[in-house]
Amino acid sequence: IEPPLPITTFLYRCDSSFYLEPLKEMLAEDEIYGLFLIDRRECTIGMLRGKRVEILSHLTSRVPGKHGRGGQSQRRFERLTEIAAHEWFVECGEKISSIFLKEKNLKGIFVGGPGPTKQYFVDSNYLHHEIQKKIIAVLDTGYTDESGIRELVSAASEVMSNLKIAKEKNIVKRFLQEVTNRDKSRAVYGEEEVRKALSMGAIDTLLLSEDLRKYRVKLKCHTCGYAMEKTFDENRLEKFEPPNCPKCETPTQMVIEEKKDLIDELSELAEETGAKVELISRDSDEGDALYRAFGGIAGILRYNIE
Incomplete structure (x- = not known):
């Protein structure tokens, strides 16, 4: 019998019974969220399964940096840069969409990265429309690598907590409205x-x-x-x-x-x-x-x- 996911922890323990908590956690129904970070240089894609974070892909771009010269040379360089950036965003959008579309139980997606690029990417419809609809929040992170994913998870946890409380409030309010409906209370x-x-x-x-x-x-x-x-x-x-x-x-x-x-x-x-x-x-x-x-x-x- 193989566990549903790879075991990433090592524990030596002497006891009268087997320690099965890590396996039980794997079998529990976890909430699954997509994660990705993006700017003009990097894109990191991950998944949050319960408490486990998985890094699924890391892409790097060839979009050139700023050009110091002026005149026509600068304008031509800027046009080429924008074309390269567009091609980079198309590549990232296709990769992100292909990964997240395979996950049937995806509850939502959190987007991160430094600066305004992440919001531009989201607003410009580079993602598949089904993935676009699942975006919960666009959050600031200092990095777009694996450390940035940890930043994003930390920021997303507060958002998820607020979402959970808001959902609970709405459900109880619906119940209380039915309580006060004396004629046909449900x-x-x-x-x-x-x-x-x-x-x-x-x-x-x-x-x-x-x-x-x-x-x-x-x-x-x-x-x-x-x-x-x-x-x-x-x-x-x-x-x-x-x-x-x-x-x-x-x-x-x-x-x-x-x-x-x-x-x-x-x-x-x-x-x-x-x-x-x-x-x-x-x-x-x-x-x-x-x-x-x-x-x-x-x-x-x-x-x-x-």
Whole structure:
């Protein structure tokens, strides 16, 4: 069995079990973003897969620098320079487009470089139209080589954070609007009501707070086979003692047969019915309100239910 990506770290560790975290990170669904830096001398193309940065291509140009002479010689030189620059941008545009068009799960593209050249390149439609639409931001970097890619990732991380918060705010606002719509509200909240709506396949978007610290526990009696499920806060579960089976005539203590994080459990139920799952942080007022006022569990319905 081969890992899906090359292993780039070396770790020697003595333990009673295998250390599989690097492999688990590879198997996790990462968000993928395209990166490229450009000026009149260099173009570096990379990809950001989760936390991993890959350098995919580095091009150098033959566009001449400034010409010190005056008169007709200077004007002729400037024309030749602009022709060379255009050919350079065409070459870069084709290379960037060919690389990014192959990536089906590309969420967006960040562009970097020193000076105004990067913005001119983007505005002049040298890229394939499908790639052009995926540009999220054009950011300043001091370099156009591999160190510039690291600069771009650092600058892009702040933009991505702001985009995530803005998206979360809009989703929660949409939910709150449905809450206030008393006639035909398509909002549901609270674990019990959300579970009911999920079982009916009525939820379009499930909203879960990232700060939920709860578990869904399945209890079972090994004598009669009776089973029940309950939800516990993380702190309460640590001290929890399973009760006696309510169906057995003689006192028989039930046992915890399964314990699952509530976010994972509800997300799986949502995916079974094709509902979208949105994890909402508390970094905004809306996200905090979802956690405090609605218990961190809510949904936007496909249709109104009684």
